[in-house]
Amino acid sequence: MSMEDYDFLFKIVLIGNAGVGKTCLVRRFTQGLFPPGQGATIGVDFMIKTVEINGEKVKLQIWDTAGQERFRSITQSYYRSANALILTYDITCEESFRCLPEWLREIEQYASNKVITVLVGNKIDLAERREVSQQRAEEFSEAQDMYYLETSAKESDNVEKLFLDLACRLISEARQNTLVNNVSSPLPGEGKSISYLTCCNFN
């Protein structure tokens, strides 16, 4: 593993109802793929993509729900050290939009206060089946003080933009010292992962 081969490391966490296209967004961005059907992502905990922004290497660690959202059973620990959250709904599915307040409650409960949240309406390639108007979503995101973007993982619309914009925001937040860019302590006051605590010999 190359050590410290980046200037920034951020943990981005996806949430939202099952089937809204979270995994597809991640795979489109990290692998340039749109997996046909629900490709099993078994064994893949998070995906990594290193991007360069204004000459700085930014490593994005993107975490998916591992299916635990299906029966509303996401572990709290999933949210704990996230720097950013991507809250996703499906523009062709009213229900996935109506669940957003519930998701926001989970965020409020378990995520850090300083987390950046982006609202994403996915599947704009299916515009003819749209159930949630852009205006409604904009009003909602404004009221919640969230950034908002519509994407298509299938057509690759706005996917790059989503993650790159987010990375830019995370960098400027980090610069303002609200985030500490240090691998061993993702947020101020937090502890260390075991591997970083290592001071003696093991393995």
Next chain:
Amino acid sequence: MADGLPTEFDVVIIGTGLPESILAAACSRSGQRVLHIDSRSYYGGNWASFTFSGLLSWLKEYQQNSDIGDKSTATWQDLIHETEEAITLHRKDETIQHTEVFCYVRQDMDDNIEEIDDLQKNPSLVTSGTLSKLLDSACLSEEMHSLYGTSHGISAKEIPKNDGEILLEVTGIEESQVKEKYYGDKTCIHTFADGDKDENKPIVEDNTDLPKRNRITYSQLVKEGRKFNIDLVSKLLYSQGLLIDLLIKSNVSRYAEFKNVTRILTFREGKVEQVPCSRADVFNNKELTMVEKRMLMKFLTFCLDYEQHPDEYQDFTQCSFSEYLKTKKLTPNLQHFVLHSIAMTESSCTTIDGLKATKNFLQCLGRFGNTPFLFPLYGQGEIPQCFCRMCAVFGGIYCLRHKVQCLVVDKESGRCKAIIDHFGQRINAKYFIVEDSYLSEETCSNVQYKQISRAVLITDQSVLKTDSDQHISILIVPPAEPGMCAVRVTELCSSTMTCMKDTHLVHLTCSSSKTAREDLESVVKKLFTPYAETEIDREELTKPRLLWALYFNMRDSSGISRSSYSGLPSNVYVCSGPDCALGNEHAVKQAETLFQEIFPGEEFCPPPPNPEDIVFDGDDKQPEAPGTNNIIMAKLESSE
């Protein structure tokens, strides 16, 4: 919850405590199709941790527990075929008893309301959310209803009394069957006013004689409630312990973060002192004389490889460790340190066990820091969840709030073949793992349970003040009289993410001889002073003040032999709830033993492929991905 649960699995696991969660990860990791369910709305069972309001809801839930069992049992009988029989599950949860809450800070409901969290500002959430309501302490009683959807007539009623005492009584409980039990056991919320006659006086006014101490009110505790992560069990991780080894080996450690326990404390002659345990500590210690320092170092050095010097202890193998220590040229002070704070054993423990425990302690020193222990950020309750995440990553299916009515046993083979859930849905599997508390009274009729006494305290200062208020400390208070149990005290600071700023969260644990309050109150009184008394008794000012306290007893189902459960098919395995010990060794051992029993020869929680291997660089966007992807999938297949 539009889509239904699949109905075919290899392993169904009921309960999300630590042993069940480790097993879930292990089974899923070795390619089994795992369904992991819990009847509760949260992960961890009795291993869970809660925010402050979450804990209050948990208490309420135990008080109105009675109605859970009998609701929907009508349907499953029709679903059992002639060739089958049913073993019912889910009697009411009886693992928690004698809950008692004491509130020492005053309960002004209206100060600083404007400080409420950001979400309150958002109108759409206020209407849809219970959370913002939670933050308003005035709505406490309603919150319980909205969270659990029951309107069982339990409401907290404020009864102001003349003597300045407010009693928050649980009224309306008569309707429920738990009445005698919990009412008799004083499951009521005791509240003490501040000794301050004028309840509505702004808090800033009377802090002149207590310049250093922040005043904290109940509504602050409630408002900052999400800063708390209050563990039901109080444990630490031995840095050379089985759980740390498993976390590292399985890579589950990547889901959690840890802090070192910074101090080992001891309580002797009414005083809290820091125990020197590393070489540096011993030499920097100001309390010990030079001679004592040498004695202690010599003894500890011997303990590190005591097996090599059998002549040093052979004559004492029949004695207790405390007897043995008396022969080792240690001053009483040092004997006390070694016995209670380093070996952390009961006085009656044997010489060999004492030496073993001392050696273990010393070996754990210095791996991650200068005490042998780690504490997980956000509390011990994170750990089971981390294993659940690993299980899910490998395809395990998770469903909280899912109740199981019965196990279905095939009469001919005597094996369990399915469960029937609360929807009457039949779910088939080959193996079933059930946490003890889900088993019926009938199954457990021959089981003798032990009990754990627990107290959770919110205090305003550390029991041993130093320059920093960010210490994590463990303190063993020896039994006041022989035959009683030592009490383990863990004090957590706010940087562990388990309590709000300017408070400490203190956990007390011992194995029960009576109710938790009877077992622990004397130690609480020795170490702390109630918030209300401080202005009267100035001498007490040196002690930290108690803001809020909870006592409860938890059932200890560890160490119960499988044969004590009656009528369980051979492919139904039982996991126990938390034990009383400081470490997590029991849970890890149990999970590994059961796993080997079910899948002999399979590797237990091998490391997963490293996601760092799937690195895609930003610039090159040619479809190099499928190739890399194939490598990962191939890797996975070969590891299964």
